[in-house]
Amino acid sequence: MTPVRYDAVETVARAVCHEEGSLLLLTDFDGTLCEFQTDPEQVALSPARRQLLASLVEHPRFDVGIVSGRPLGDIKSRVALDGAVYYAGLHGCEIEGPHNAATAPIDDAELPDLAEAATRLDVIAAAVEGAFVECKRQSVTLHLRATTTEDRRRAESRFHDDTRDLLARQRLRLQPGDCILELLAASSWTKGDAVIWIRRDVERRRATSVRLVYLGDDQTDEHAFAALGSDGVSVAVGPRPSGARYRLPDPPAVEHLLGRLVEDITTA
Numbered sequence: 640m641t642p643v644r645y646d647a648v649e650t651v652a653r654a655v656c657h658e659e660g661s662l663l664l665l666t667d668f669d670g671t672l673c674e675f676q677t678d679p680e681q682v683a684l685s686p687a688r689r690q691l692l693a694s695l696v697e698h699p700r701f702d703v704g705i706v707s708g709r710p711l712g713d714i715k716s717r718v719a720l721d722g723a724v725y726y727a728g729l730h731g732c733e734i735e736g737p738h739n740a741a742t743a744p745i746d747d748a749e750l751p752d753l754a755e756a757a758t759r760l761d762v763i764a765a766a767v768e769g770a771f772v773e774c775k776r777q778s779v780t781l782h783l784r785a786t787t788t789e790d791r792r793r794a795e796s797r798f799h800d801d802t803r804d805l806l807a808r809q810r811l812r813l814q815p816g817d818c819i820l821e822l823l824a825a826s827s828w829t830k831g832d833a834v835i836w837i838r839r840d841v842e843r844r845r846a847t848s849v850r851l852v853y854l855g856d857d858q859t860d861e862h863a864f865a866a867l868g869s870d871g872v873s874v875a876v877g878p879r880p881s882g883a884r885y886r887l888p889d890p891p892a893v894e895h896l897l898g899r900l901v902e903d904i905t906t907a
């Protein structure tokens with residue numbers, strides 16, 4: 640296997656700041672801004688990283704947004720930035736900006752399938768130590784981070800066996816993530832939809848076009864990378880295969896990048 644090649648933080652910082660003009664920096668949360676924890680409840684944004692984001696939020700050239708799979712209220716309380724910040728929760732299904740908000744509509748026909756999926760995943764989780772199921776408005780997620788590798792493989796294989804007929808009805812879609820398997824209502828928005836919505840809102844507010852920067856570690860972030868446009872700066876975090884143009888190894892490298900951006904704009 641070819642080893643994964645990471646870019647230098649300086650290279651990515653240059654790609655972000657080399658041109659004049661307004662920038663919209665959007666970032667995923669878990670695995671990108673913050674290290675994963677076995678218990679997702681324990682994931683917290685460090686004060687140093689919050690301060691770096693706050694410096695970008697305050698700078699007239701930047702708009703900043705957090706795009707996460709977590710519910711909107713959860714992500715807002717964990718990031719807790721003052722000022723004009725965008726938040727997108729549930730993979731883009733709930734979006735809130737400084738002046739506007741949007742919620743993806745859900746097709747009622749998908750609800751019984753989501754309920755049935757929840758029942759089936761509960762049965763799988765009950766048989767696997769460390770597994771648990773999370774139900775959100777438009778999705779049901781099987782969490783496997785706290786299981787042994789062997790149990791995870793068994794649970795994944797059972798998940799695919801037990802949900803095949805549900806997926807064949809085409810009212811749900813499968814979204815695999817890092818140690819999670821998620822079934823979403825087929826009509827639900829993606830992080831790419833959130834990127835497009837936020838960009839439009841910012842450009843309307845600023846009455847000018849903006850260049851996008853997006854950082855993410857997860858499979859779900861690929862939708863966002865694809866929505867950036869040709870002048871966007873896409874940054875994958877971690878070794879997962881990705882369509883992003885740049886790649887950084889981990890959340891500390893993301894912190895380093897944010898620090899470089901803050902330095903660049905304060906010395907410019």
Ligand SMILES: [Mg+2]
Binds near residue numbers: 670857
């Ligand atoms: Mg993530």
